[in-house]
Structures are given as structure tokens and as C-alpha cells.
Amino acid sequence: MLLQGWAIALMVSFLGTLFLGLYSALCAVRILRYWDQNADTARQICLEGETWLSSALMQYGLFFQLFSLVLLVLAADSFSGQLAGAMCATGAFTANGYGIPALFVKIVMVFFCGYWLLLHRLDLQVETYPLVRLKYVCLLLLIPLLLVDGTLQSLYIFSLEPDVITSCCGVLFRPAENDGFNLLNPFSVPLLLSLFYSLAMLLIGMGIWLQRRISQTTGRVRCWPMGFYACCWALFFVVSLWAITIFFSSYIYAMPSHRCPFDIIQAEYNYIGYPLYLTLFVATFLGTGCGVAEMVRCREGLEPVVDRFQATALPAALILLIIFLLLSGYAPLRYIIAGGEV
Amino acid sequence: MTLRQRLQRQLNLLDYALATLWRRKLKNFGIVVVFTVVVFLFGSLQLMNRGLTEAAEAILKGAPDITVQQMSAGRQVSLHQTAGEEIEKILGVAKVVPRIWGYHFDEANGANYTIVGMNHDGQLSPLAEGRYPETGSSGEVVISREVQKSLDLGSRLSFSLFRPDLSMKSCTTVGMFGTHTGPVTADTIFMTMADARDLFQLGPHLITDLLVYVANPREIDNIAGKIASKIPGSRVITRSQIMKTYNVVYSWRSGFGGICLLASLVAFVILAYDRASGLSREDLREMGILKILGWQVGEVMAVRFWESVVVSFTAFLLGYGFAWVHVVWWQGMLFQPLMLGWSVLRPEFRFVPSFVPADLLLLFSVSVLPYLAATVVPAWKSGMVRPDTVI
Numbered sequence: 191m192l193l194q195g196w197a198i199a200l201m202v203s204f205l206g207t208l209f210l211g212l213y214s215a216l217c218a219v220r221i222l223r224y225w226d227q228n229a230d231t232a233r234q235i236c237l238e239g240e241t242w243l244s245s246a247l248m249q250y251g252l253f254f255q256l257f258s259l260v261l262l263v264l265a266a267d268s269f270s271g272q273l274a275g276a277m278c279a280t281g282a283f284t285a286n287g288y289g290i291p292a293l294f295v296k297i298v299m300v301f302f303c304g305y306w307l308l309l310h311r312l313d314l315q316v317e318t319y320p321l322v323r324l325k326y327v328c329l330l331l332l333i334p335l336l337l338v339d340g341t342l343q344s345l346y347i348f349s350l351e352p353d354v355i356t357s358c359c360g361v362l363f364r365p366a367e368n369d370g371f372n373l374l375n376p377f378s379v380p381l382l383l384s385l386f387y388s389l390a391m392l393l394i395g396m397g398i399w400l401q402r403r404i405s406q407t408t409g410r411v412r413c414w415p416m417g418f419y420a421c422c423w424a425l426f427f428v429v430s431l432w433a434i435t436i437f438f439s440s441y442i443y444a445m446p447s448h449r450c451p452f453d454i455i456q457a458e459y460n461y462i463g464y465p466l467y468l469t470l471f472v473a474t475f476l477g478t479g480c481g482v483a484e485m486v487r488c489r490e491g492l493e494p495v496v497d498r499f500q501a502t503a504l505p506a507a508l509i510l511l512i513i514f515l516l517l518s519g520y521a522p523l524r525y526i527i528a529g530g531e532v
Numbered sequence: 533m534t535l536r537q538r539l540q541r542q543l544n545l546l547d548y549a550l551a552t553l554w555r556r557k558l559k560n561f562g563i564v565v566v567f568t569v570v571v572f573l574f575g576s577l578q579l580m581n582r583g584l585t586e587a588a589e590a591i592l593k594g595a596p597d598i599t600v601q602q603m604s605a606g607r608q609v610s611l612h613q614t615a616g617e618e619i620e621k622i623l624g625v626a627k628v629v630p631r632i633w634g635y636h637f638d639e640a641n642g643a644n645y646t647i648v649g650m651n652h653d654g655q656l657s658p659l660a661e662g663r664y665p666e667t668g669s670s671g672e673v674v675i676s677r678e679v680q681k682s683l684d685l686g687s688r689l690s691f692s693l694f695r696p697d698l699s700m701k702s703c704t705t706v707g708m709f710g711t712h713t714g715p716v717t718a719d720t721i722f723m724t725m726a727d728a729r730d731l732f733q734l735g736p737h738l739i740t741d742l743l744v745y746v747a748n749p750r751e752i753d754n755i756a757g758k759i760a761s762k763i764p765g766s767r768v769i770t771r772s773q774i775m776k777t778y779n780v781v782y783s784w785r786s787g788f789g790g791i792c793l794l795a796s797l798v799a800f801v802i803l804a805y806d807r808a809s810g811l812s813r814e815d816l817r818e819m820g821i822l823k824i825l826g827w828q829v830g831e832v833m834a835v836r837f838w839e840s841v842v843v844s845f846t847a848f849l850l851g852y853g854f855a856w857v858h859v860v861w862w863q864g865m866l867f868q869p870l871m872l873g874w875s876v877l878r879p880e881f882r883f884v885p886s887f888v889p890a891d892l893l894l895l896f897s898v899s900v901l902p903y904l905a906a907t908v909v910p911a912w913k914s915g916m917v918r919p920d921t922v923i
Contacts, residue, residue, distance in 0.1 A: 196894060
């Protein structure tokens with residue numbers, strides 16, 4: 191299916207990201223090899239200039255990755271019009287073994303690029319650049335992931351065959367009992383919703399508590415709670431995607447058999463998926479970013495900088511979490527108020 | 533720095549970027565023109581693909597749910613009309629309509645007409661002029677404007693077609709297809725079953741296919757399976773399969789065009805990189821002065837970024853606008869042979885693609901993203917200029 195507009199767009203976007211990634215990796219190698227904070231040589235001045243370039247390249251890279259994530263979902267939706275058995279993007283993603291892994295790696299890449307930029311922002315606020323080596327090692331580690339992302343995406347596109355019958359969301363995510371062929375239904379819906387709202391309440395409670403602690407205690411005391419808080423955010427992200435797929439989406443579509451996490455970004459559903467996923471992604475990034483920042487707070491001069499970041503990120507994550515809960519709960523609530531059966 | 537101050541800073545940088553672009557208007561005008569052409573080419577293909585797919589969807593809404601044909605030795609052969617009675621017995625089948633269709637080659641002008649023979653039952657799509665042939669009438673046909681031109685009929689209504697034994701069959705035009713069904717009716721001559729059987733000299737009760745209408749759309753696949761098992765050697769095609777095939781064909785054609793245009797995209801990216809890298813003496817002097825005034829590398833890069841954004845968005849909007857004009861007013865004449873195929877009877881078809889934001893994203897990713905990627909390194913290089921070397 192390479193001869194398709196969306197496939198070409200995805201490949202062009204990947205080649206753009208690869209160019210940015212490889213160029214920044216080149217800068218990273220030079221910086222790791224020759225960086226000397228105390229030197230006053232022309233090479234050191236040049237390397238300091240290269241940090242600007244690598245940061246710009248990574249910012250572009252993050253933008254490209256975000257763009258490419260949306261593009262992949264829209265491409266899958268378009269492919270579904272050509273694949274036998276597929277009625278939406280879910281069917282197109284499961285048409286071969288590479289679709290879901292490609293999507294997963296792309297989401298991971300978006301978060302990792304964001305964490306790198308976070309480290310870079312923290313680093314720039316300290317005169318001694320305490321994170322230079324760490325962040326450029328991380329940058330080099332991102333390159334293999336970028337290659338995996340591109341390879342999976344290419345394999346997915348190359349392996350799509352319009353004449354191979356695939357299964358769609360109604361089959362994959364249905365609450366069936368005995369066919370053993372659904373992806374996300376090991377627990378009952380009430381259990382899943384309990385987990386979803388319990389985690390949300392825990393995050394709100396912990397967020398308020400940590401916000402108060404920031405001004406009262408030293409970093410060492412906050413280290414473990416902040417790590418736990420970040421892990422809860424990561425878990426909440428997974429549970430949210432799960433809940434959107436098998437519970438909230440069917441209320442948005444007003445159709446019990448339609449359980450697709452991708453169609454909600456379509457015009458027919460007022461593009462509700464965009465604010466829903468945007469708030470979830472940004473809130474998760476800020477929440478887990480607090481944990482990432484906490485890991486480097488012990489470095490020289492970073493404590494006040496990390497404190498400032500966390501003091502902004504924690505309330506922002508909470509506000510976004512509340513907006514996400516309101517957006518996701520709106521459709522089921524409207525259904526119940528209108529007299530629907532629970 | 534507060535959010536308001538940050539915003540004001542970016543606005544100031546944008547203001548400066550606009551002034552810089554205006555100072556070097558000739559150089560930037562060249563880039564905008566080439567960029568506009570690239571967006572125009574990709575945009576036209578995408579809009580034509582959208583227009584054709586939507587037209588196919590609209591036309592297929594009136595198509596039968598299932599089409600049944602008989603195969604023998606891997607080729608389609610005639611089917612006995614009694615097969616329809618077998619299908620009617622299947623629970624859920626609303627109606628079965630027999631049809632004769634085939635091709636008729638006109639040696640005089642090299643055109644290949646599609647002959648469709650069906651008894652009109654009031655469910656066919658409306659005509660632009662006239663009526664469908666009455667069942668029981670003889671020689672009445674419905675044609676398209678393209679067929680009318682091809683046969684050079686002018687204001688005449690009667691014409692003749694050759695039977696296989698080279699005897700003549702007289703036809704009289706009683707209706708005309710509209711342009712909205714152009715892609716499928718441009719080469720069609722519609723007549724009654726009896727006339728089509730007479731023209732092709734098919735045996736009595738022989739037809740080419742059966743059109744099956746199903747009461748519940750969710751049962752289409754089940755009923756298709758039952759038909760396949762009831763009529764051995766049959767080919768059963770559902771409407772969704774036909775739609776997916778159209779989708780594949782149009783996507784493939786626009787994708788093929790896109791692949792061919794990639795060369796122009798690469799050439800443009802190289803041009804953009806070269807133009808952005810090649811700083812004139814004046815540009816270097818300007819950078820030097822800015823650095824002396826205290827500008828950081830990041831600020832110079834931000835100005836260059838805003839320049840790229842202004843250039844790319846201007847070209848994007850212009851290119852997309854021209855693509856609309858090209859597709860809607862000039863029927864995408866540049867890409868018509870690629871998207872519609874080439875034939876003596878080319879459908880006269882008006883593209884009316886709907887505006888879909890996803891298409892904009894697609895176009896954005898094959899035009900603006902490569903341009904932004906190509907200009908980031910030159911932007912940094914211009915920010916790294918040392919004032920003492922240029923002033």
C-alpha cells in the first residue's frame with residue numbers, strides 16, 4: 191500500500207524526523223566527546239552553539255512525532271476504506287502484526303522526546319549546565335527507538351494487503367464471553383471504571399498533597415512520593431486508553447457495538463477525540479515529567495529549578511486531569527440523564 | 533518572564549521577520565512561487581482523489597447490495613434466468629433483478645460502449661432528460677452526452693448498432709444521463725433486456741448477472757455466502773467490495789502521481805536548503821550587527837523560524853487555493869488522464885470535493901514539514917555568525 195497518499199505522507203514525515211534525529215545525534219557525539227565546562231576555547235564556544243541546534247532539532251522532532259502520530263491514526267482510518275473487513279482505524283491497525291506496535295512505539299517516542307526537552311529546559315536554567323552529558327546520552331538512546339519506529343511503520347505500510355480480511359472494533363473489543371478473541375476485556379466494565387476513577391481520585395489527592403509539600407520540605411523527603419505519583423500517572427494513562435476504548439467510546443458513538451478509540455477524532459463526533467487525547471497526553475506528560483525532574487534534582491544547582499517546574503506542572507496536570515474527566519464522563523452522563531438504562 | 537511578555541517577545545520577533553522578508557522580497561518571492569507549485573500539484577491530486585471517491589460513494593448508494601455472475605473456466609459466462617428464482621427463496625432477499633450487460637465496439641470511431649439491458653422498475657437514478665425505456669418497447673435507449681457526441685448524432689434521435697452477424701439494430705434515444713453519474717455512465721447505452729438480448733444475440737432466458745437487493749444491510753455478507761453455496765461456480769460481489777475497490781483504485785492512482793511528484797519535492801527541499809544557507813554579504817552584516825546588539829543564537833533562530841513559517845503558510849494557502857480552482861473550475865485537467873484513465877469516451881465529470889481537514893494535514897506533511905526540516909540547520913548557521921568576521 192505504499193502507493194497511497196497517506197503512506198507517502200507518513201514516509202516523508204519519518205524521513206524528516208530521521209534527518210533531524212541523525213543531525214542532532216551528530217551534535218550529541220561531538221558534545222559528549224569534547225565538552226569541557228571550564229574550557230574557554232573556540233571549540234567549547236562552538237559546542238555551546240551546537241546545544242542550541244540540537245535543542246531546536248529536538249523541538250522540531252517532537253512536533254514531527256506528534257504530527258506523525260495523528261497522521262498514522264488518520265492514515266489507518268483511510269486504509270480502512272480499502273481493507274476487506276475493516277470499518278474503522280482499529281481494523282486497519284490489526285490488519286497485520288505491525289500496526290499496533292507501530293502506534294505504541296510512536297506514542298512512547300512522543301513522551302521520550304518531551305522528556306528530553308524537559309531535561310534540556312531544566313539544564314539551560316543553571317549556569318553550569320549540569321545535565322549536558324546525561325541529556326546527550328539520552329538523545330543517542332532515542333535514535334535506535336526512532337529507527338524502530340520508522341521500521342515498524344514501514345513494515346506496517348508494506349504489509350497491508352487490501353484482499354486480506356481483517357477484524358474490526360466490534361469484534362476485537364466486544365464483551366464476548368466464549369470466543370476468546372478480544373483484546374482489552376479481561377475484566378468487567380464496573381471493575382475497570384472503579385480502577386479508572388480510583389486512580390483519578392488518587393492522582394488528585396496526591397497532587398494537592400505534593401503541591402503543599404513542595405514549599406514545606408526538602409527534596410529527599412519528596413523523592414519516593416513523587417516517583418510513586420509519576421508511576422500512577424503512567425498507569426492512569428494506560429487505564430484511560432483502555433476505558434475510552436471499551437466504555438466511553440460507545441457512549442460517544444451512541445452505539446453499543448461500536449468500541450473504537452480512533453473514530454472519536456472524526457468530524458461526525460465533533461472531533462471530541464482531539465481535546466480528550468490532548469488533555470490526557472499533556473496531563474500525563476506533566477505528571478510523569480514531575481517524576482523525571484525529581485530524578486535529576488540532586489544535581490548541582492537544579493533543586494530550585496526542579497521546584498519551580500514542579501510547582502507549575504502539578505497544578506497544571508490536575509486542571510487538565512479534571513477537564514479530561516469531565517470530557518470523558520459527559521457522554522455517559524448525558525445518556526443516563528436522558529433516561530438511558532445503566 | 534510572564535506569559536504576556538513571552539507572547540509580546542514572539543510578536544516582536546515575528547514583526548522583525550516580516551520586515552526582513554520584505555527587504556529580500558525578490559529572493560523570497562522565488563521560493564514562494566516554487567513552493568506554491570509543489571503544494572498545488574500535491575493538492576490537486578489529493579482533491580481529485582477525494583472528489584472521485586465521494587462521487588463513487590454517491591453513485592453506489594443506488595447500486596444493488598449483491599451482484600451475482602456465473603464463472604466457467606475462470607471467465608464470466610451467461611447465467612440462466614431461473615437462478616434468480618433460487619436466490620429469491622433465500623430468507624432476507626428483498627428483490628432479484630436480472631440484467632444483461634456487455635461491451636459493444638464501434639469500429640467507425642474506435643469507441644467501446646457499455647450496453648446495459650434491464651427492465652426499468654422505477655428504482656434507477658433520475659435522468660437529466662427524457663425517460664427510461666418502457667418494458668415491452670423495442671429499440672428505445674438512454675445514452676450519455678459523450679455517447680451522443682461519439683456517435684455524432686447532433687439533434688437526431690435514431691442510430692444503429694451492429695449485431696454479431698453484422699445485421700443492424702435500430703435504436704431511438706428516449707433519455708439522457710446526467711453529468712453527476714459521469715464516471716459510470718459516460719460510455720453507457722441503456723436499453724430493455726429484450727433489446728440487449730437481441731443486440732448480443734443471446735439465447736432465450738440467458739442473462740449476464742443478477743442484482744440482489746437485501747432487506748437488512750447487516751445480513752448482506754450472510755446472504756452473499758448463501759448465494760455462493762446455492763449457485764456453484766458463481767461470483768458474488770457485494771456493494772462494499774465494489775466501493776473498496778474504487779477506493780483502492782483512486783488511492784493507488786493518486787499515490788502513484790504522488791510518488792512521481794516526490795522528485796519535485798526533493799528538488800524543492802534542496803533549493804530551500806540552498807537558498808537558506810547561501811547568506812549574502814548583507815545578511816551576514818545584519819547578523820553581525822544583531823549579535824553585537826546582544827542577540828543570542830536562539831533569537832536569531834527564532835526569527836528564521838518565523839520567516840520559514842510565514843513563507844510556508846503563504847505558499848501552502850496559495851497552492852491549496854490554486855489546486856481548488858484547478859480541480860473545481862478546470863476539472864483537474866492536468867491529472868485527468870492519470871485519475872480518470874484515457875479512452876475515446878472520456879467522462880465529462882465535475883469534481884466537487886468536500887473540504888476535509890484531514891486532507892489539509894496530509895498536504896501539510898508532504899510540503900510544510902520538509903521545508904521546515906530543510907531550513908532549521910541553515911537558520912542555526914546564520915545564528916552562529918561571529919560579528920568580528922563579518923563587520
